[in-house]
Amino acid sequence: MKALFLLVALGFAASVHAQFRLPSIDINKMVDTVKNVGKAVKDIDEPEEIGIGKDVASRLLGAAPLVAHPGLQRYVNHVGRWLAAQTERPDLPWQFGVLESPNVNAFAVPGGTIFITKGLLDRMRNEAELAGVLGHEIVHVLRKHHLKAIQKGAQSALAGDAMSAALLDRAGPARDKLISFGTEMYSRGLDKSDEFEADRLGVVIAARAGYDAYGLPSVLQTLQAMNAQDSALALMFKTHPAPGERLDTLGEKMQPVLDAYSGQAQLAERFVRQVKR
Amino acid sequence: MRLLALLLFAPVLALAEPATVIRATELKREPATDSATVASLAENTAVEALERKSGWTRVKAGNDEGWVRMLALRFGGTTAAKPGASGLTQLFNVARTGTSGTQVTTGVRGLDAEQIAAAQPNPAELAKLEKFAADRNAAENFAAQGKLAARPVDYPK
Numbered sequence: 001m002k003a004l005f006l007l008v009a010l011g012f013a014a015s016v017h018a019q020f021r022l023p024s025i026d027i028n029k030m031v032d033t034v035k036n037v038g039k040a041v042k043d044i045d046e047p048e049e050i051g052i053g054k055d056v057a058s059r060l061l062g063a064a065p066l067v068a069h070p071g072l073q074r075y076v077n078h079v080g081r082w083l084a085a086q087t088e089r090p091d092l093p094w095q096f097g098v099l100e101s102p103n104v105n106a107f108a109v110p111g112g113t114i115f116i117t118k119g120l121l122d123r124m125r126n127e128a129e130l131a132g133v134l135g136h137e138i139v140h141v142l143r144k145h146h147l148k149a150i151q152k153g154a155q156s157a158l159a160g161d162a163m164s165a166a167l168l169d170r171a172g173p174a175r176d177k178l179i180s181f182g183t184e185m186y187s188r189g190l191d192k193s194d195e196f197e198a199d200r201l202g203v204v205i206a207a208r209a210g211y212d213a214y215g216l217p218s219v220l221q222t223l224q225a226m227n228a229q230d231s232a233l234a235l236m237f238k239t240h241p242a243p244g245e246r247l248d249t250l251g252e253k254m255q256p257v258l259d260a261y262s263g264q265a266q267l268a269e270r271f272v273r274q275v276k277r
Numbered sequence: 278m279r280l281l282a283l284l285l286f287a288p289v290l291a292l293a294e295p296a297t298v299i300r301a302t303e304l305k306r307e308p309a310t311d312s313a314t315v316a317s318l319a320e321n322t323a324v325e326a327l328e329r330k331s332g333w334t335r336v337k338a339g340n341d342e343g344w345v346r347m348l349a350l351r352f353g354g355t356t357a358a359k360p361g362a363s364g365l366t367q368l369f370n371v372a373r374t375g376t377s378g379t380q381v382t383t384g385v386r387g388l389d390a391e392q393i394a395a396a397q398p399n400p401a402e403l404a405k406l407e408k409f410a411a412d413r414n415a416a417e418n419f420a421a422q423g424k425l426a427a428r429p430v431d432y433p434k
Contacts, residue, residue: 054403055398057403057406058398058399058400058402058403059393059396059397059398059399060393060396061398061399061402061403061406062396062397062398062399062402063387063388063392063393063395063396064387064388064392065399065402066402066405066406066409070409073405073409074409074411077409077410077411078411078415078416078419079419080411081410081411081412081413081415081416082416082417082419082420082425084416085413085416085417085427086427090413093410094410095406095407095409095410096409096410097406097409099387099388100387101387101388103387103388103389105388113406117388127423180394183393183394183396184393184394186393187389187390187391187393187394200432200433201432201433204430204431204432204433207428207430208427208428208429208430209420209425209427210420210425210426210427210428211425212331213331214331214332214347217347217348218329218331218347221347221350221352224351224352225294225296225352225353234389235388235389235390235393238390244351247348247351250348251348253433254433255348257430257433258332258348259332261430262331262332263331265423265424265425266331267423267425270423
């Protein structure tokens with residue numbers, strides 16, 4: 001309906017131009033523009049999601065590089081890929097990276113890229129805890145939490161057909177704006193409800209993969225016990241509900257699942273061998 | 278090697294932290310709901326957390342010792358500069374967190390809000406990231422090595 005109205009309005013504008021013999025307006029291009037406005041509100045398809053993710057991942061890697069430790073990177077990729085295989089999007093180009101930063105944080109990028117900081121990894125005790133955190137991030141990708149937030153915000157940031165230009169032309173200025181906006185999402189955070197959903201389903205994914213379901217709650221308790229003034233926590237605390245609140249919510253909603261799968265593997269020894277050296 | 282051994286045992290020995298019970302909770306002899314009750318702890322009882330075993334934490338409450346549900350515990354949140362922490366405790370904290378359980382760190386971190394906003398693309402690192410990715414077969418082998426078996430678990434409604 002809105003598109004139709006816009007078409008009519010554009011048609012009117014074009015006829016006005018014709019009347020006054022102004023430089024010719026390409027009506028076909030205008031129709032395309034209206035179609036593009038329509039496309040912008042539709043879903044971004046999977047190749048586009050993956051493409052946006054790559055560009056955003058490149059920016060995040062510009063803020064902090066990978067830890068120069070191939071064995072560690074491969075280890076985290078193995079854990080992550082095993083978890084992702086238990087989900088409804090098993091064949092995305094999943095890739096996992098440990099970022100060289102003392103900050104405590106993790107990031108999920110559209111299309112299947114997950115980052116975890118060295119600072120967070122250093123505070124974990126076993127592979128089940130790592131699986132809990134990666135499971136949480138995997139849910140953000142599965143449910144397209146960031147993609148939806150980027151899309152929603154970009155529609156107001158990028159007027160008219162700029163959104164489809166940003167999707168079509170990966171070297172253009174509209175693309176640059178979209179990716180800048182998409183990267184900034186990580187300093188603003190998602191809706192709380194997205195974070196709680198990622199906690200609930202992340203626990204399930206870790207349990208499916210054979211891990212102690214208490215991995216994620218254990219990490220949350222570690223964070224809850226840390227000094228909230230520690231600047232390493234600043235961004236994570238700004239962009240997520242407080243760990244205590246997340247633990248409360250998990251306890252309310254997930255106690256039966258947590259208990260049913262609490263006896264599964266923790267793999268502390270393998271984790272320590274791979275991470276703490 | 279000694280460090281590795283220390284790290285391996287860190288999960289068992291690491292905790293000796295003040296915590297609070299957030300709701301009325303039974304202190305159990307063993308980490309199981311059907312275990313005998315040692316004492317009933319009122320809401321806000323101060324305890325000392327000693328050890329965690331998945332969903333349970335062993336605590337000392339006054340003269341009693343036993344297990345409470347991990348989700349019933351909250352830690353102080355302000356653990357900076359615990360007076361009287363022994364050298365040994367500090368060592369365990371180092372083992373546990375990789376740096377220090379209580380240290381407040383400052384300085385350049387690369388991943389603060391401003392740095393993320395100002396970040397420029399890093400295609401060289403992106404290429405490395407892609408190189409480290411594992412395929413499904415590799416992941417399945419890795420899981421088998423850890424004796425991890427997949428099982429169906431439904432998402433909550």
